[in-house]
Amino acid sequence: MSAAPYISLLFIWFCSGFVYANNESTCTFSKIPAAPGIYTATAQCTDGDWTHFYIEGQEDLLLFSIKSDGVVDISPSDVTIGIPAAGGFVDLTNVEYAASDIPWIVMNKYWKVSPSVQPSQAGVRTKVYFTNQEFSGVADEVNRRGGDISSPNDLIFFHFDPGFNINPDPSTSSPHDGATKNNLLQPSHTSGMLNSNIQYAEFTTYGFSGGGAGGSTIGNILPIQLSNFYVEEVENKAEIIWTTATELENEFFAILHSIDGMNFREIDRVSGAGTSNSPTNYKVYDENPALGDNYYRLKQIDFDGRGTLSEIKAIKFRGTKYIDVVPTMVIDQVRIDIPEPFDLGATLKIFDANGRLVFLSKFGSSEIRKTLDLSNFSAGNYLVKVSDGNIFLSKRFVKVDGY
Numbered sequence: 001m002s003a004a005p006y007i008s009l010l011f012i013w014f015c016s017g018f019v020y021a022n023n024e025s026t027c028t029f030s031k032i033p034a035a036p037g038i039y040t041a042t043a044q045c046t047d048g049d050w051t052h053f054y055i056e057g058q059e060d061l062l063l064f065s066i067k068s069d070g071v072v073d074i075s076p077s078d079v080t081i082g083i084p085a086a087g088g089f090v091d092l093t094n095v096e097y098a099a100s101d102i103p104w105i106v107m108n109k110y111w112k113v114s115p116s117v118q119p120s121q122a123g124v125r126t127k128v129y130f131t132n133q134e135f136s137g138v139a140d141e142v143n144r145r146g147g148d149i150s151s152p153n154d155l156i157f158f159h160f161d162p163g164f165n166i167n168p169d170p171s172t173s174s175p176h177d178g179a180t181k182n183n184l185l186q187p188s189h190t191s192g193m194l195n196s197n198i199q200y201a202e203f204t205t206y207g208f209s210g211g212g213a214g215g216s217t218i219g220n221i222l223p224i225q226l227s228n229f230y231v232e233e234v235e236n237k238a239e240i241i242w243t244t245a246t247e248l249e250n251e252f253f254a255i256l257h258s259i260d261g262m263n264f265r266e267i268d269r270v271s272g273a274g275t276s277n278s279p280t281n282y283k284v285y286d287e288n289p290a291l292g293d294n295y296y297r298l299k300q301i302d303f304d305g306r307g308t309l310s311e312i313k314a315i316k317f318r319g320t321k322y323i324d325v326v327p328t329m330v331i332d333q334v335r336i337d338i339p340e341p342f343d344l345g346a347t348l349k350i351f352d353a354n355g356r357l358v359f360l361s362k363f364g365s366s367e368i369r370k371t372l373d374l375s376n377f378s379a380g381n382y383l384v385k386v387s388d389g390n391i392f393l394s395k396r397f398v399k400v401d402g403y
Contacts, residue, residue, distance in 0.1 A: 027052060029062040032129060032198075036083045039063060041076035050127075053079045064111065067125035072208070073117035080112045084171035089137045092214070095176050097184040098221045103145040105138050106214030110168040111159075113208035118162060123204040128157070130213070132197050138215045147217035152191035152199050156221055159185050159211025161311060168210030181222060181308035185211075188227035188245040206311055219277070223248045223308055224300050227279065231296050231313045232385065233392040238286035238315055240296055247276045249303045255284055258295040261312060272300070289317050316391050323386055323393040330399045332375040338368050338386055338393060346388040353381045374399060 027045035029052070041053040041063050051068060053076060055061040063081050066072075084090075089105045098104040107130070130152075139149040149155070160166040161183035166176055189203035201213070214221075228243040240255060250272030256264035273280045286294070294317060298310040324337040336348065343365060350359035358377070361370065363386065377399045386393045 027054075029054060029060055031059045031061050032131070033061050033063070033081060033083060034086065036085050039081045039083070041079040044076055062129065064129075065127040067127075072115050072119050072124055074113065074115040074208070078114045078116075082110045082112070082169055084108055084110075084169060087133060087137055089141050089214075090170040090175070091141075092170055092175055095179065097176070097179045097181050098216070102216050102218050102221075103142060103147070104214060104216045104221055105141045106170045106212050107134055107138055108171065109134070110170060110210060110212045112168055112210040115208050118207050119205060123206040125202060126205050127200050127202045128213070129194065129198055129200050132199065135199060138213070142215040142217060145217055147215060148219070149215045152201060153189075154219065155189075155191075155201065155213050155215050156219075157187060157189050157201055157203055157211070157213050158221070159187075159205065159207075160209045161185060162207040162209045164209070166209065168212060170212060181306075184222065185311065186220075186222050186225050188225060218248070220246050220248055223250050223302050223306075224272075226298075226310060229298065229310055229313065231294075231315045232387075232394065233289075233315060233317065234285075234383075234394050235396065236317075238289045238294060238296065238317075239283065240286065240313075241281075241283045242298060242310075243282070244273070244276070244280045247273045247280065249275055251301050251303045253282065254299040254301065255286075256297050256299055257286060257289075258312075259290050259293060261293070261295045261314070264295070264297065266299075274303075289315070291317055323384060323395045325384055325395045325397045328397045330374055330377075330397055331401075332373060334372050334374055334397065336370045336372065336384060336386075338363065341366050341368055342388045342391070344388060346386050346391075349385045351383045351385070352378075358382075 027047060033039045039055060039061065041055060043054055043056040045052045049067045050065050052065045053063045064079055085108050088108050090108055092098065092104045092106055095104065135152055142149050160168065160179055164178055164183050166179050187203040189201045191199060191201050193199055224247045225245040226242060227245040230241055232239050252272050253270045254266045255268040257267045258264040267286060268284050270282055270284060293314060295312050295314050297312045299307050301307045326335045342363060345365045346363040348361040348363055348370065349357055352358050363370065379399050379401050381396060381398055383394060383396050
């Protein structure tokens with residue numbers, strides 16, 4: 001088994017009995033840490049887009065997996081899993097960040113990750129692994145108190161906003177000290193089975209620090225559960241889009257803007273969905289973003305007046321230097337110009353009127369022009385987006401039938 005240089009992350013779960021193949025060797029894992037202790041990764045194994053972190057030994061112990069294309073900088077020693085006690089659960093009902101007076105039960109495990117570079121705006125897809133017994137420890141206690149957890153889809157995966165130095169160990173005398181609704185993140189996830197006893201959860205992480213998993217009797221611990229939040233440039237405006245997976249007594253969102261990332265002011269307000277257990281989509285525009293860096297975040301307000309803050313999203317506007325699409329009424333060929341090369345290249349995407357991605361290409365580090373044959377495109381409206389992850393350019397055009 002090869003031990004490549006790598007990424008580092010740390011999670012509260014583990015996997016057993018499956019195989020990953022990579023170009024150099026085969027990664028086979030049949031064990032995960034189970035006994036109480038602190039486990040730090042010593043090696044990594046890459047399988048396609050996924051990197052798996054583990055402790056190398058006579059029987060390798062799998063800790064955590066990440067789907068990355070270089071957007072984070074993590075080494076094995078940055079990834080740790082802690083098991084304060086084997087099995088069972090920890091009752092955190094009275095922690096500050098949880099909704100008041102509801103049972104909040106978490107697994108007796110935690111993860112910690114300390115990358116030298118945090119993820120970009122796009123985030124990083126991660127997988128965490130846990131056994132049926134670990135799932136049952138939380139589910140049985142929550143259900144005993146009147147909850148309804150029947151599968152891993154009902155669990156709550158959480159982590160803390162980087163920069164607050166919050167200890168993710170749930171078993172300390174002051175568990176998660178310093179964590180509030182403003183710095184706790186609760187991503188939506190998908191679940192699956194690796195084998196008859198090992199399950200996994202997959203979700204997107206925008207900032208690594210530490211976290212865990214648990215469950216509550218109302219299925220949520222925050223007033224809202226954000227499943228998506230991003231900002232893009234659309235025709236000289238900032239398009240702010242977010243989706244909630246669930247909402248609990250949510251009165252409205254205030255959209256906050258800053259030019260320095262520290263001092264924010266409200267620029268818009270959108271009514272919330274109240275209480276909802278189905279996805280709700282939101283979109284607003286900042287019609288007059290500043291030249292240069294712009295920062296956005298959401299402030300959610302409950303019916304009782306309490307608020308929570310989202311993470312911060314950044315976007316840069318470059319004045320009159322916008323993407324150029326010639327002609328804007330396209331019959332067969334279209335020319336796409338960008339004002340100057342991107343140092344590391346950029347991604348070019350074309351979306352149809354329904355928001356579906358219909359074309360994908362790349363600008364090289366020295367390219368400022370691409371000519372595309374769109375003769376096979378259907379007539380209609382399209383949107384071109386060019387981005388390197390920090391700067392976003394876009395422009396619309398119309399495809400028409402030939403004469």
